Amino acid sequence: MPSLSPKVLPTADVTPAQLEHGHSPWHDAWARLRKNKLAVAGGIALLALTLLCICGPWFSQTYQDQNLDLGATPPGAAHWLGTDTLGRDLFARILYGGRISLMVGLVATFVALTIGVTYGAIAGFLGGKTDRVMMRIVDIMYALPFTIFVILLMVFMKEPSEKLDAWLRNTVHLEGMQGAGNMVLLFAAIGAVEWLTMSRIVRGQVLSVKKMEFIEAAHSLGYGRRRIIFRHIIPNILGPIIVYATLTVPAVMLLEAFLSFLGLGVQPPMSSWGALIKDGAEKMEEFWWLLVFPGSVFSLTLFSLNFLGDGLRDALDVRASKD
Amino acid sequence: MLRFIARRVLETIPVLFIIVTATFFMIRFVPGGPFTAEKAVTPEVMRNLERAYHLDQPLWQQYANYLGRVIFHGDLGPSFKYPNRTVNEIIADKLPVSLELGLLSLAIALAVGLTLGVLAAVKRNTWIDYVCSSAAMIGICVPTFVLGPLLVLTFAIHFGWFNASGWYTPIDRVLPSLTLGCVYAAYVARLTRGGMLEVLNQDYIRTARAKGASETRVIFHHALRGGLLPVVSFLGPAIAGILTGSFVIETIFQIPGLGREFVNSAFNRDYTLVLGTVILYAALLIGLNLAVDVAQVWLNPKLKFE
Numbered sequence: 001m002p003s004l005s006p007k008v009l010p011t012a013d014v015t016p017a018q019l020e021h022g023h024s025p026w027h028d029a030w031a032r033l034r035k036n037k038l039a040v041a042g043g044i045a046l047l048a049l050t051l052l053c054i055c056g057p058w059f060s061q062t063y064q065d066q067n068l069d070l071g072a073t074p075p076g077a078a079h080w081l082g083t084d085t086l087g088r089d090l091f092a093r094i095l096y097g098g099r100i101s102l103m104v105g106l107v108a109t110f111v112a113l114t115i116g117v118t119y120g121a122i123a124g125f126l127g128g129k130t131d132r133v134m135m136r137i138v139d140i141m142y143a144l145p146f147t148i149f150v151i152l153l154m155v156f157m158k159e160p161s162e163k164l165d166a167w168l169r170n171t172v173h174l175e176g177m178q179g180a181g182n183m184v185l186l187f188a189a190i191g192a193v194e195w196l197t198m199s200r201i202v203r204g205q206v207l208s209v210k211k212m213e214f215i216e217a218a219h220s221l222g223y224g225r226r227r228i229i230f231r232h233i234i235p236n237i238l239g240p241i242i243v244y245a246t247l248t249v250p251a252v253m254l255l256e257a258f259l260s261f262l263g264l265g266v267q268p269p270m271s272s273w274g275a276l277i278k279d280g281a282e283k284m285e286e287f288w289w290l291l292v293f294p295g296s297v298f299s300l301t302l303f304s305l306n307f308l309g310d311g312l313r314d315a316l317d318v319r320a321s322k323d
Numbered sequence: 324m325l326r327f328i329a330r331r332v333l334e335t336i337p338v339l340f341i342i343v344t345a346t347f348f349m350i351r352f353v354p355g356g357p358f359t360a361e362k363a364v365t366p367e368v369m370r371n372l373e374r375a376y377h378l379d380q381p382l383w384q385q386y387a388n389y390l391g392r393v394i395f396h397g398d399l400g401p402s403f404k405y406p407n408r409t410v411n412e413i414i415a416d417k418l419p420v421s422l423e424l425g426l427l428s429l430a431i432a433l434a435v436g437l438t439l440g441v442l443a444a445v446k447r448n449t450w451i452d453y454v455c456s457s458a459a460m461i462g463i464c465v466p467t468f469v470l471g472p473l474l475v476l477t478f479a480i481h482f483g484w485f486n487a488s489g490w491y492t493p494i495d496r497v498l499p500s501l502t503l504g505c506v507y508a509a510y511v512a513r514l515t516r517g518g519m520l521e522v523l524n525q526d527y528i529r530t531a532r533a534k535g536a537s538e539t540r541v542i543f544h545h546a547l548r549g550g551l552l553p554v555v556s557f558l559g560p561a562i563a564g565i566l567t568g569s570f571v572i573e574t575i576f577q578i579p580g581l582g583r584e585f586v587n588s589a590f591n592r593d594y595t596l597v598l599g600t601v602i603l604y605a606a607l608l609i610g611l612n613l614a615v616d617v618a619q620v621w622l623n624p625k626l627k628f629e
Contacts, residue, residue, distance in 0.1 A: 277468060
């Protein structure tokens with residue numbers, strides 16, 4: 001599809017029918033995004049990495065395959081990125097860890113998104129006293145030392161989460177779901193922290209949209225509040241929501257890695273990039289590759305996500321907060 | 324202004340109260356206790372231990388006693404894991420270490436971040452800008468728990484210039500505070516650049532130039548004050564991040580600070596130590612946020628104390 005910038009004047013061979021066909025704001029944003037080389041590179045890198053993490057493990061050895069005789073070997077032809085002290089292939093482990101890290105990033109962002117959008121939309125739409133009370137609660141929660149609470153939550157809920165885990169395996173018969181309880185806990189803990197900023201952004205947007213005429217029209221058609229919020233208001237503020245969600249994913253992944261580094265995140269035999277980095281940091285004196293490769297892949301992913309998020313923000317021209 | 328501060332201080336009291344209450348009951352309702360990990364204690368010894376620490380009383384009574392001691396005596400109680408030591412002693416022992424690390428890191432973050440940010444904004448869209456902005460992006464995408472070990476690997480293990488861990492001589496301060504400072508320097512640089520760019524386009528800057536003020540004076544006297552606003556509002560969460568970020572740094576470099584003590588106390592179910600550190604961190608954070616709000620009004624004449 002030829003990318004028409006608004007300045008290009010239509011030439012004579014354009015039919016009137018084509019002229020009337022305007023571009024939606026989404027189309028324009030897409031064209032702007034495509035011009036941003038860094039954002040495109042970030043998007044492609046991200047896509048490649050995600051595909052590799054999803055499909056890679058189908059072809060490589062499994063991340064659990066141990067070879068104690070082999071031990072830790074430096075990168076070479078047999079094992080591209082070397083092996084860890086148990087003789088496990090590092091490349092395979094990075095791909096498997098990536099699945100978990102990316103999944104935590106996406107699911108926890110989704111949790112934060114759902115809570116934040118609903119909360120912010122309701123506060124902004126209802127306005128008045130309800131709005132003031134709801135936003136005051138957000139203000140107060142902003143002032144809390146949340147990292148501390150997440151740490152406490154992860155430590156103290158370890159046992160209940162293990163019980164949930166056992167229940168999933170024995171009662172629901174979900175095989176291969178080891179550590180699922182821990183993951184659910186992780187999603188909840190991270191989601192509960194990251195929704196605050198989202199709710200503020202959404203509320204501000206709702207305030208500006210709700211005075212517009214099409215909302216008045218919806219009111220006069222007799223639609224209920226719920227329908228107006230979810231069908232009419234939220235679709236119209238999707239731009240800032242998407243932008244902020246893209247920037248939340250790296251924040252979430254960082255938090256997950258931070259928790260895993262403290263030994264509180266994903267539990268073995270499952271692994272995430274944070275857990276691999278922790279492992280590597282402990283053994284780096286002898287086996288540098290165990291730290292350098294997981295660290296690079298993790299940083300590369302954060303790079304891509306941030307570039308893509310910045311690009312989207314510029315493309316959608318949103319004056320969203322920069323953090 | 325005094326009224327504003329007084330009102331905000333009053334507002335923190337219920338917040339702190341909620342934090343203490345929530346934490347107190349949260350850690351108690353979870354299975355496991357401070358003495359369950361210890362090797363095969365007979366029921367009798369267990370009972371005596373619990374009596375010694377008043378764990379045999381009803382929960383609400385323990386809560387009331389604890390609250391009373393904290394409010395009226397500032398006494399955070401005895402530690403459950405370190406015999407014969409009080410939480411107050413442990414905090415007095417470990418907090419200075421964490422504060423020193425935090426202040427050093429903050430100094431690095433501000434010095435490096437402001438320099439890079441102002442440079443990038445003034446030399447906008449030149450190679451200087453690109454170098455500074457890329458450096459900032461790297462700082463944001465390489466988290467402390469990757470940067471720290473990498474610095475150790477390079478400068479301590481490979482070159483042997485520093486000790487890999489420990490907190491004894493002044494030179495031991497270099498790597499930890501550099502690690503923590505770099506990440507926040509990156510954020511400061513980005514915010515400074517953005518803030519400066521916005522300000523540099525405004526009329527009063529043109530006025531200053533028209534009056535013949537030198538470029539240095541325009542930048543440092545006129546622009547920086549407004550350009551700093553986003554940085555100042557970031558400093559509240561940033562200082563909180565530096566405080567909690569030191570958990571990781573203290574683990575990597577084996578620094579005997581409060582952050583590591585807090586994580587250990589959570590693992591050990593040392594109830595009083597957990598509560599004491601939570602109260603301390605919450606109070607610090609709330610106080611810092613208040614300071615940030617005051618600084619913001621002071622820097623921006625358009626704002627007023629509500």
